[in-house]
Amino acid sequence: MLTNQVSGEDDHYEALDLTPDAPPDEVREAWRFLLAAFHPDRFRDPVQRSRAEEITKRVNGAWQVLGDPALRARYDARRGSAQAAIATREIPCPTCAGRCTVTDTGGRLTHIACPACGETFPAMIGARCVDRPRLEKRGVRLRYQAEFADETGARTTVTFRRLPQELALPEGELFSIVFDPRRPRPIYAIVHGDALDLGWRVG
Numbered sequence: 001m002l003t004n005q006v007s008g009e010d011d012h013y014e015a016l017d018l019t020p021d022a023p024p025d026e027v028r029e030a031w032r033f034l035l036a037a038f039h040p041d042r043f044r045d046p047v048q049r050s051r052a053e054e055i056t057k058r059v060n061g062a063w064q065v066l067g068d069p070a071l072r073a074r075y076d077a078r079r080g081s082a083q084a085a086i087a088t089r090e091i092p093c094p095t096c097a098g099r100c101t102v103t104d105t106g107g108r109l110t111h112i113a114c115p116a117c118g119e120t121f122p123a124m125i126g127a128r129c130v131d132r133p134r135l136e137k138r139g140v141r142l143r144y145q146a147e148f149a150d151e152t153g154a155r156t157t158v159t160f161r162r163l164p165q166e167l168a169l170p171e172g173e174l175f176s177i178v179f180d181p182r183r184p185r186p187i188y189a190i191v192h193g194d195a196l197d198l199g200w201r202v203g
């Protein structure tokens with residue numbers, strides 16, 4: 001699944017596999033390269049072909065914005081404010097369920113002190129789900145295992161005793177996981193959507 005950095009809008013830099021500081025000639029080169037590489041005529045398999053058509057459409061959409069200096073400047077401004085807006089997250093305390101406002105750590109494990117009850121608990125804030133959670137059998141019990149990556153690409157596997165249906169397809173989504181202060185098990189899973197955060201008690 002591809003991410004949207006700007007609410008309701010595709011991430012054009014990601015579509016072209018560029019960083020936001022890429023100079024105009026690099027933008028043009030990336031666009032032309034990807035158009036050639038994913039030209040739908042190159043793919044005979046219908047599934048691959050339709051995927052190539054999707055990529056081509058996305059790449060062209062990115063070029064329409066990033067290839068135009070005025071549109072690119074406006075897009076960058078929107079993108080900047082969207083990223084600033086997600087710099088903090090609301091996380092429930094595992095002990096009192098009070099809300100803790102925390103800085104997004106880009107998926108790294110951090111320790112949070114609850115301002116309401118004083119509990120200190122570990123949490124992973126803003127980690128990207130690498131794969132869909134897998135159902136695994138451990139003895140007679142079923143467990144879900146999901147892999148998360150922080151912004152440096154470092155991976156962490158989290159085991160859930162239960163996971164709501166809605167979390168069956170979260171590949172690529174941004175997650176925060178709140179852990180039990182005393183045992184390494186997840187208590188809350190929160191998915192950070194474009195406009196809305198959705199949280200579930202999972203432990």
Ligand SMILES: [Zn+2]
Binds near residue numbers: 117
């Ligand atoms: Zn608390």
